[in-house]
Each structure stands twice: as C-alpha cells, then as structure tokens.
Amino acid sequence: MRRFFLLQIPDSETFTLPEEESKHIIRVLRYENGDRFLLLDGKGLIVTAEVTDAHPKKCVVKVVSKEVKTRTKPGFHLAIAPTKNLDRMEWMVEKIVEIGATKLTFLNCERSERVQLKLDRLQRVAISAMKQAQHDFLLEIEELQNFPEFVANNPKGGIAHCMEGDKKPVNQLDHPFRILIGPEGDFSESELKLALKHGYEAVHLGESRLRTETAGMVACVLAINS
Template sequence: MHIFYTPDITQGTYTLSEEESKHCVRVLRLGVGAVVNLVDGKGGFYTAEITSDNPKKVGLLITDVKLEFHKRNHHLHIAVAPTKNIDRIEWFLEKATELGIDEITPIITDRSERKVVKDDRLNKVITSAVKQSIKAYHPKLNEAISYHAFMNLAFEGDKLIAHCIDGDEKSYITDLVQPQQKYLILIGPEGDFTPDEVNLALNKGFKPLTLGDNRLRTETAALAVCFEINYLNR
C-alpha cells in the first residue's frame, strides 16, 4: 500500500506536490493506472488512480473516500520537555504517532537542557510515521512554550503530572482516569520538574502520576503514558 500525505486534498482530482511526485515516480516507480492511497490528516482516507505520471506533478483521480477513518474514542495531549539529544524526542514522536496520539506540546521547564525546538523537522517525523502506520489523523505539534505560560492556558478533561519527587502520594493512570475522555499529561526533563513546578501544577488541578518504581528517561516516560492511555481505551 502506497500512502501520501495530502492535507489540502479535495474530492475529484488532485495533483501531488513536486516532492511527493518525485517519490511516487522515481522511487516507487508508479505509473498511470496505479492505485494509491491518500490521507488528509483530518480523518479522510482516499483511494486514487494515477492519471498522469509526470515526476513533477503526478495527477490523480479520486475513486473512493472514507471519512473519520479509524477515529479514536479519546483525545491524548502530552506536554513533554524536549530532550537534549533531539533524536530521542524524534523517536518518541514517531512511536507515539504509531501508537496513537492527538496533540504534543514541547514545554520548556526550569531544568530543560534544550530550549529551542525546530517544528519543521519534528513535523516531518510525525508525517512520515502517519504514512507508515496508515493513520488518517495527523497529530498536532504545538510550538514550544515555557512551562509557566503553558500552565496559564485552559484545558478540558483529565490533567496529570508525572514526577519523581518524594512525599506526594501518586497514583497509576488506571486509578486516575476513565476511558473515552480527554487527557493532558505532563512529562518533565531528565532532571525532573522542580518542586515549584509540581506545586504549580497541583494548584492548577493536575493529579500526581506514577509510572512505577523504575526511573525512566523523558522520552520513555512519555511513550509509556501514550501506551497506557491507548491500552485503557482499546
């Protein structure tokens, strides 16, 4: 199955971008009459036939449309401190997209080792994972924001913060939330959230979360949360 990400698609006919056209003709060696699939990132899954195999502008005829393709029964938003090694956060984005995630926000905390995040690069990782895992919904990657600014935003649904500070009584995800809801979960940097950051979250209505006795890396913790929420909503 050959899948292309086409966020601006409309029903009827469509022309692939020059980059996607080159990949279609030069790499995949597809020609007129070949059948491909398209996803718009908003739940649309399209079947199309190639009508023109110009390597700069492949023409397509849409033959079938499925809306809300594999629509999820919940909404998962993970706000995570970007790792110093950008490859680690890219790995998380790829795997979280494959498992199922709706929204990601990089948060810059007091102990964050990385303060700058390049959205274009990370969005390409997400898009590639969308196509690879046959997803019709493209997770939303928000711009990086400071932790304190993020905490001033309004959110609906269950709000959790995972941290390792001793003293607070923490619970597991299954004890804190119910299926088919909206979830916002905070994951801190390698050095964890500061006590002041944790207290701010608790005062904002976040519930303290434990992921077990093992100390996890940032990207591992974020992916563990993604897995548990999806398992809860299976």
C-alpha cells in the same frame, strides 16, 4: 494500497501532485497510469486516487472515492520538556504516533535543557510514523510553551515527577487524557505546586526511574490503555 500524505488535498475530481510526491510515486515507486493509492490529509480525509498522467514532476491523478473518518476514541495529549539531544525526541515522536497519541506539546520548564525547538524534522517523523502505522490522523505538534502558561490554559491531567509524595497509577486518574513529563532534572517544587493548583494529579509510571523520552512513551501507553 500504499498511503501518501498531502497537507491540502484539492477539492476537485482531478489535480496535479506536488513535484516531490510526483517524483517519489513515478520515478521511485514506478507507478503507471491506472495505478491507485491513498492520499491522507492527517485530519480524517482519505482519498483513493488513480494516476492518469504518470509525469515524474507533475503527476496528475483523478479521485476515485473519498471517505471522511472521525476519531472513535478519546485523544491523548502529552506535554513534555524536550531533551537536549533532538534524536531522542524523534524516537519518542515515532513511538507515540504508533501507539496512538493525538497531541504533543513541548514545555519550557525551569530546568529545561533545550529552550529552542524546530518542529520540521519532528513533523516529518510524525508523518512517516502515521503512514507506517496506517493511522488516519496526524499527531498535532505544538510549539514550545512556558510551563506556567500551559498548565493555566490546559487544566487537569496527570503530572509525573520524581519527588517524594503520594502518586496515583495512570489508570486511576480522573483525567488520563493529558500527562506532563518534565526535563531530566525533573520539575521544580514550584512547578509541581502550580500544576496541582490547576487540577493536575501526581502520577507514577512504574517503579523504574525513566529517561524523559522513555517516560513520554510509557505515559502514552498507560493513558491510552487505561
């Protein structure tokens, strides 16, 4: 069955869908009374709904069944400095959702190219990718946070950087659930020292020097499969 996202699914046997979803389901997809689909809230609730009033602006559905799922695998948290070109971040969000990341935080670093960020577009990309990949949970996207406060409040994990020094492969990390990726100009030495002080370990993502958004996707793949 086709999947649709609804941030708040009413706790009732019948309810009316918002106008935007009603229009898409009835006018675009041409659903009729009796047709069924899945509604997800991105937090594990999956509702099988049936159209009872195929109104193009106020589609009414009844609940056929409900299922609540829980995560069966450890989550992965990517913290990354956003690129100046937001399209590159949209591409990365799509890919890490498909791979299975659970949380994304944007970092304001000393050499960051972007210090302001609107999450609306990225949230829409994440929702679309969740439905496409048939995942039950939506990627949690956090607002831009200053690097020092983030590592202090979220200790332990891996920090990928381009400076010289000993680095572990991601699959040898004691805490592979969180990886930090810096801006195109890399983390500063003071940021690296601060992260190490808070329990982070230096990691490498392979032999190639990667662009920021590629590094985010590769880190996700390596951590989830470690």
